Amino acid sequence: xxxxxxxxxxxxxxxxMNKRFIIKLLLFLAVVGLLITPIYFLxxxxxxxxxxxxxxxxxxxxxxELSESIVDYNSFMSYGRALWAGVINTLYVAIIGNxxxxxxxxxxxxxxxxxxxxxSKFCYLYLNFFRNIPLLLQLFFWYGIFTDVMPAVKRxxxxxxIIFSNRGINYPWFSxxxxxxxxxxxIAVSFCLxxxxxxxxxxxxxxxxxxxxxxxxxxxxxxxxxxxxxFFPLEYPAVRGFNVSGGSSLSxxxxxxxxxxxxxxxxxxxxxxxxxxxxxxxxxWEAAYALGMTxxxxxxxxxxxxxxxxxxxxxxxxxxxxxxNSSLAVAIGYPDFVSVANTTMNQxxxxxELVLLIxxxxxxxxxxxxxxxxxxxxxxxxxxKR
Amino acid sequence: xxxxxxxxxxxxxxxxxxxxxxxxxISILMLIIGCGLLYLIMNWFLIxxxxxxxxxACREASGACLSFIxxxxxxxxxxxxxxxxLWRPIVGLILWIIFWFHFTKKxxxxxxxxxxxxTLFFIYYFLLSGGWGLSPVENHLWGGLPLTILLSTVGxxxxxxxxxxxALGRRSKSKLLSYPVVCYxxxxxxxxxxxxxxxxxxxxxxxxxxxxxxxxxxxxxxxIILFSAAYFAEVVRGGLQSLPxxxxxxxxxxxxxxxxxxMYVILPQALxxxxxxxxxxxxxxxxxxxxxxxxxxFDLMGTAKSSLTDASWLGFSIEAYIFVxxxxxxxxxxxxxxxxxxxxxxxxxxxxx
Numbered sequence: 001x002x003x004x005x006x007x008x009x010x011x012x013x014x015x016x017m018n019k020r021f022i023i024k025l026l027l028f029l030a031v032v033g034l035l036i037t038p039i040y041f042l043x044x045x046x047x048x049x050x051x052x053x054x055x056x057x058x059x060x061x062x063x064x065e066l067s068e069s070i071v072d073y074n075s076f077m078s079y080g081r082a083l084w085a086g087v088i089n090t091l092y093v094a095i096i097g098n099x100x101x102x103x104x105x106x107x108x109x110x111x112x113x114x115x116x117x118x119x120s121k122f123c124y125l126y127l128n129f130f131r132n133i134p135l136l137l138q139l140f141f142w143y144g145i146f147t148d149v150m151p152a153v154k155r156x157x158x159x160x161x162i163i164f165s166n167r168g169i170n171y172p173w174f175s176x177x178x179x180x181x182x183x184x185x186x187i188a189v190s191f192c193l194x195x196x197x198x199x200x201x202x203x204x205x206x207x208x209x210x211x212x213x214x215x216x217x218x219x220x221x222x223x224x225x226x227x228x229x230x231f232f233p234l235e236y237p238a239v240r241g242f243n244v245s246g247g248s249s250l251s252x253x254x255x256x257x258x259x260x261x262x263x264x265x266x267x268x269x270x271x272x273x274x275x276x277x278x279x280x281x282x283x284x285w286e287a288a289y290a291l292g293m294t295x296x297x298x299x300x301x302x303x304x305x306x307x308x309x310x311x312x313x314x315x316x317x318x319x320x321x322x323x324x325n326s327s328l329a330v331a332i333g334y335p336d337f338v339s340v341a342n343t344t345m346n347q348x349x350x351x352x353e354l355v356l357l358i359x360x361x362x363x364x365x366x367x368x369x370x371x372x373x374x375x376x377x378x379x380x381x382x383x384x385k386r
Numbered sequence: 387x388x389x390x391x392x393x394x395x396x397x398x399x400x401x402x403x404x405x406x407x408x409x410x411x412i413s414i415l416m417l418i419i420g421c422g423l424l425y426l427i428m429n430w431f432l433i434x435x436x437x438x439x440x441x442x443a444c445r446e447a448s449g450a451c452l453s454f455i456x457x458x459x460x461x462x463x464x465x466x467x468x469x470x471x472l473w474r475p476i477v478g479l480i481l482w483i484i485f486w487f488h489f490t491k492k493x494x495x496x497x498x499x500x501x502x503x504x505t506l507f508f509i510y511y512f513l514l515s516g517g518w519g520l521s522p523v524e525n526h527l528w529g530g531l532p533l534t535i536l537l538s539t540v541g542x543x544x545x546x547x548x549x550x551x552x553a554l555g556r557r558s559k560s561k562l563l564s565y566p567v568v569c570y571x572x573x574x575x576x577x578x579x580x581x582x583x584x585x586x587x588x589x590x591x592x593x594x595x596x597x598x599x600x601x602x603x604x605x606x607x608x609x610i611i612l613f614s615a616a617y618f619a620e621v622v623r624g625g626l627q628s629l630p631x632x633x634x635x636x637x638x639x640x641x642x643x644x645x646x647x648x649m650y651v652i653l654p655q656a657l658x659x660x661x662x663x664x665x666x667x668x669x670x671x672x673x674x675x676x677x678x679x680x681x682x683x684f685d686l687m688g689t690a691k692s693s694l695t696d697a698s699w700l701g702f703s704i705e706a707y708i709f710v711x712x713x714x715x716x717x718x719x720x721x722x723x724x725x726x727x728x729x730x731x732x733x734x735x736x737x738x739x
Binding site: 027028031035039042044045114116117118119128129131132133135136137138141144148149327328330331338342351352355358359362363366 | 416
């Protein structure tokens with residue numbers, strides 16, 4: 001039997017009577033409704049509670065201190081400056097954390113496939129243990145080590161000039177502020193030097209082995225360190241009363257945050273690297289051995305580059321996870337962006353604006369990291385887009 | 387006989403631990419590290435540990451303060467749940483354990499699970515909250531492990547179906563539907579859970595009529611659901627994409643409409659395909675429930691943290707954290723084992739076919 005709308009539709013006059021179209025329209029209206037209703041209540045509530053909207057508060061004086069900050073900050077500066085300090089702290093933790101987690105993860109992934117029974121079992125235990133405990137708990141644990149286990153500053157004994165106490169780690173450092181720039185540039189110079197020697201050796205068809213090169217490099221480095229230490233003496237930390245003065249320090253919050261993030265994410269990256277290596281065909285190993293390559297050469301030149309292709313997308317996700325998880329800093333009192341935003345939220349009541357800012361910051365980070373990863377994927381690794 | 391065993395052991399050691407100089411050095415290094423760790427742990431946990439006695443005895447000893455755990459374990463596990471009704475969460479937890487053993491048996495994997503899981507959940511909820519003959523217990527008294535289990539089971543029950551809907555919406559041909567869904571998924575996946583929890587505790591009241599007062603537990607639950615639904619959606623989308631388009635075309639050719647196609651043809655295959663990543667997402671969600679501590683809810687993590695504030699037992703955080711870590715580890719580890727088992731079964735069934 002013919003339904004009434006069939007005749008209507010076949011006449012082609014009323015598209016609106018199309019059943020599918022009506023369903024889609026209803027769905028769309030539902031989605032729009034879900035978005036509009038809360039916004040309606042939001043505006044009404046804001047009106048009733050006299051909350052001022054907009055980003056004017058960013059230029060007001062913040063009035064709270066941050067326990068540590070890389071950029072210059074004190075409590076007389078604006079909320080905007082405080083949030084900026086938070087952004088820099090977050091990026092600092094993310095960059096250092098991701099680098100260390102990558103190193104740890106690759107080592108774990110490679111070692112967990114080692115033929116050595118003890119080494120592979122140890123890595124297996126590590127991978128399973130650290131992945132199955134909530135990160136927040138690990139952060140609390142490391143922070144607890146500092147607050148409850150480490151000795152007070154007064155009773156702390158220096159170990160090789162480094163003082164471990166419940167105030168964090170104090171280590172010897174150059175007292176002159178320009179020292180670090182000199183060191184970095186001199187390291188760069190020595191690398192160039194070694195490179196030039198290598199080039200020259202190749203040109204003159206002098207077959208230099210790797211061992212003398214390393215020896216040369218070490219010699220240059222030792223001379224450099226001697227020179228640098230003579231001009232920029234190290235300042236050792238010393239206990240003065242209830243405090244430590246001199247040298248440089250890492251706060252317990254920063255160390256526990258980095259330890260937690262690196263050990264946790266490193267385990268995940270290790271698992272990904274492991275799966276990546278296993279995904280490379282066994283024939284690749286055999287072919288490389290047949291060409292007379294050593295195991296380390298094979299791993300470095302044949303296997304890891306190929307497994308990197310498989311591992312890159314999930315690894316990118318892990319880097320982003322670490323960055324997002326660094327927001328757990330709020331629980332142990334490291335002033336990252338979310339923690340500063342939370343304090344600002346409590347003081348000004350500008351919840352909507354601050355949550356927007358948080359979302360924008362993390363979205364920008366995610367999008368930029370994943371676009372870099374996509375670029376590496378398509379340009380360098382030559383994986384075709386699907 | 388004995389000699390044979392010795393010989394085997396020596397042979398095994400030679401082959402696996404000391405085949406050449408480099409390997410031997412690694413082995414010796416690992417042995418030193420392993421024995422050192424073992425020595426430290428034994429010393430701390432067994433030899434120097436304090437099993438009985440008060441906090442002053444613990445402070446003098448150099449080992450673990452296990453009497454702190456003996457004193458506080460009920461509080462850490464169950465929070466401030468009324469002590470006279472404590473059997474109710476315990477029965478609930480035992481039911482979950484029985485269900486888990488039932489669930490991991492391969493012969494029990496059928497559609498009845500879709501009914502058993504929600505039923506068990508309602509029994510559990512009834513046991514916790516009371517009513518119908520049991521004396522009611524208000525939800526601000528819930529805490530510890532039962533609350534963690536509640537947050538994660540409700541999270542799975544609601545966010546998994548929501549995730550399926552989102553995944554279907556994302557693959558919809560209509561842009562009116564797919565664009566908002568893509569925006570939602572990418573937005574949620576781009577931000578940390580902690581910011582969504584803050585949002586739900588600070589902003590949710592702003593988005594609702596102001597005479598509507600919703601409690602903290604509900605708000606945290608909403609945040610967890612909204613968050614994990616986006617992750618489930620991506621997992622399910624992976625399953626949907628792994629199916630050949632022929633399946634959908636064949637279903638259409640048989641005259642099935644959209645709903646029937648998805649219900650009877652696409653979803654059963656796609657969801658089974660992605661059971662291992664689904665379980666991994668569930669493990670992630672279970673671990674993430676510990677974040678509710680930042681909005682002052684007392685789940686397992688929260689009770690452990692607040693047990694440390696007892697003035698007569700200050701400074702034993704390591705013991706409390708290790709105790710809780712073991713519980714989290716056991717649960718996550720068994721879930722992970724299950725996911726590996728499923729992966730293995732699939733490999734077998736694929737090889738057979």
